[in-house]
Amino acid sequence: MEEDQILARRYTGEEDGESVRNQSSNNLKKLLRTIEKRKKSQTTNATKPSDVDSGIECTLDSKTSVLDKHVPQVIGGHAFDKGKKVVAVLPKWLAEPVVISTDLSCLTVKAKKFTVLDELLRKNLKANGVKYLFPVQAEVIPWLVRRNCSGKLHKPGCTAPRDLCVSAPTGSGKTLTYVLPIVNSLKDRLVPKLRALIVVPVQELALQVVDVFRKYIQGTKLRVEASTGGKTDLKAEQWKLVRRVGGLGEAYESKIDILVTTPGRLVEHLTHTKGFDVSNLKYLILDEADRIMENVQDDWMHVLEKSINRSDKNRGRTASIASVRTLRNRRQPQKLLFSATLSHDPEKLKELGLFQPILFTSVVGSESDPLGEIRSISTDDYAGKYTTPRELKEFYVAAPARLKPLVLWALLVNRDWRKILVFAKSVEDSHRLARLLNSLPLSGRVVSELSSKLSRAEREDTLRRFSDGTVNVLVASDVLARGMDVPGVEAVVSYDPPKHVEGYVHRAGRTGRAGAEGVAVTLLDPDGQMETFLHKLRSVNKTNLEEMTVAEEEYSDMVGEYKAALASLNNAIAEETDAKKLDLKRKKQNCIKTNVKSKKFKRNFPNNNT
Numbered sequence: 001m002e003e004d005q006i007l008a009r010r011y012t013g014e015e016d017g018e019s020v021r022n023q024s025s026n027n028l029k030k031l032l033r034t035i036e037k038r039k040k041s042q043t044t045n046a047t048k049p050s051d052v053d054s055g056i057e058c059t060l061d062s063k064t065s066v067l068d069k070h071v072p073q074v075i076g077g078h079a080f081d082k083g084k085k086v087v088a089v090l091p092k093w094l095a096e097p098v099v100i101s102t103d104l105s106c107l108t109v110k111a112k113k114f115t116v117l118d119e120l121l122r123k124n125l126k127a128n129g130v131k132y133l134f135p136v137q138a139e140v141i142p143w144l145v146r147r148n149c150s151g152k153l154h155k156p157g158c159t160a161p162r163d164l165c166v167s168a169p170t171g172s173g174k175t176l177t178y179v180l181p182i183v184n185s186l187k188d189r190l191v192p193k194l195r196a197l198i199v200v201p202v203q204e205l206a207l208q209v210v211d212v213f214r215k216y217i218q219g220t221k222l223r224v225e226a227s228t229g230g231k232t233d234l235k236a237e238q239w240k241l242v243r244r245v246g247g248l249g250e251a252y253e254s255k256i257d258i259l260v261t262t263p264g265r266l267v268e269h270l271t272h273t274k275g276f277d278v279s280n281l282k283y284l285i286l287d288e289a290d291r292i293m294e295n296v297q298d299d300w301m302h303v304l305e306k307s308i309n310r311s312d313k314n315r316g317r318t319a320s321i322a323s324v325r326t327l328r329n330r331r332q333p334q335k336l337l338f339s340a341t342l343s344h345d346p347e348k349l350k351e352l353g354l355f356q357p358i359l360f361t362s363v364v365g366s367e368s369d370p371l372g373e374i375r376s377i378s379t380d381d382y383a384g385k386y387t388t389p390r391e392l393k394e395f396y397v398a399a400p401a402r403l404k405p406l407v408l409w410a411l412l413v414n415r416d417w418r419k420i421l422v423f424a425k426s427v428e429d430s431h432r433l434a435r436l437l438n439s440l441p442l443s444g445r446v447v448s449e450l451s452s453k454l455s456r457a458e459r460e461d462t463l464r465r466f467s468d469g470t471v472n473v474l475v476a477s478d479v480l481a482r483g484m485d486v487p488g489v490e491a492v493v494s495y496d497p498p499k500h501v502e503g504y505v506h507r508a509g510r511t512g513r514a515g516a517e518g519v520a521v522t523l524l525d526p527d528g529q530m531e532t533f534l535h536k537l538r539s540v541n542k543t544n545l546e547e548m549t550v551a552e553e554e555y556s557d558m559v560g561e562y563k564a565a566l567a568s569l570n571n572a573i574a575e576e577t578d579a580k581k582l583d584l585k586r587k588k589q590n591c592i593k594t595n596v597k598s599k600k601f602k603r604n605f606p607n608n609n610t
């Protein structure tokens, strides 16, 4: 019963019993009014010749049901009129968000006077050069720190903290928005226990977020680790997360307070790491939440929730006796969702089982509205729409497929950009493109590539060289598109347009971050691709892309050199493919030899266990 009540209260927005009753009685009244109206209109229509012509007798006494009254209209009546457009009705919490400004040029909340945070954190902000809070931080952090605020944000009678969704542009400072309140709340802990779990979609992002945490836990005893999977050994990671302690039976304790992880690796730890205890979790953060939600069907969230519940049972020895109380006291962590392209689809969000959620969002077209004077907004201003940073200038270039490499080359040499990120649609394409650009003169610019095919160490090294400016042009597949914060990127070029608008928003958002200027350019083939892509953007109200012209004169005298480079690229790629095939063959042969050896060994020494 208790459990039912708990579940029933999930995801109900601000609706309490009273408002639900009011709403249903209002709906009923509305329905009755509509029926009355119809009755009247049908009485009038009944005398019209069309009804008489249809040969169907139309008796409209008050006892006839609404359905019956509709029957005569089907034939020859007005029933074939176009129906009204269906308007989606969002739950109250999605329909009444707290609006966040996107203006980073005029900041008013001083970090040193932001007393919502402990002095230690204000010191750390200063040490990291943060003088003012960004709007998303100024708005969300007080709410998170105080947890049970007064007024609209407070849910009377609700003891557990409400879950939170934040939708704000790329580069607007969402990471610190959760890092600061977490550190603020955990800084005085006595013993290390895993209390905050941050789930991100890719390894690079996990390492980046850990770096941010490390800057802000200075002066505390908190410990943070990244757990990223990939080629990192699970054993090595387990050693960093938990330690076995003496005493009877198998007892473990956590070595860390905060863990930043990817969904896959999290499941591995939940299922294979002894002593990996999630029962003390206070915060569960989904950074790039819409991307993470794609994986919810892989059930990592389900595995996590099961582990939380299981460990709760294990913790309370009397769970079976006091099961009702255990259920009532069950502590699900507070869920905090962040993204620049957060889904407002109630069905998708429902999968996350949010508890009395609240939405903080920036809205499209609030350019001239200073914070606090935002005109009354409608769901059309944000639902299914994405805001991009104000400082980001967006362009597209009409480039026929066969000329694309030339157009890109011309863009790279003829514009003043020194730090450029180029996105291609696949790992193979980014490899080819990087090799091609490497063989062309680029006015001293150094080109490198970054893709999921490289080892973690190689990826880290490439990113570091791009960050410090040793590499000027980084060609990447979409691995870098989300969340990565490389300072000073002046331009992002999408060599191929991304499949989805969300992908575009994240790619473009690698520049124009934290109030800096940036340019995003998408190369589009006018033969079909251009119209389709621009149409996709228009469907989410993105109409601000301007055309950038790359005139033929800009590249006409580069054609000869380009053709020669292309020919040698094809040869080089063919050689590379041959070498890979050979390598694979050798590995297979080695594998077969080892298997044969071990079979022989087993035949000769059947009882040997080694």
Ligand SMILES: Nc1ncnc2c1ncn2[C@@H]1O[C@H](COP(=O)(O)OP(=O)(O)OP(=O)(O)O)[C@@H](O)[C@H]1O
Pocket (backbone or CB within 6 Å): 129, 130, 131, 132, 133, 134, 137, 168, 169, 170, 171, 172, 173, 174, 175, 176, 339, 340, 482, 483, 484, 485, 509, 513, 514
């Ligand atoms: N208050 C601030 N003052 C100055 N710089 C800040 C402030 N807050 C964050 N930054 C910087 O802004 C940059 C972007 O922040 P962050 O990576 O958190 O953006 P984001 O909103 O998470 O972007 P994305 O959606 O792309 O992940 C970072 O380099 C960060 O250090």
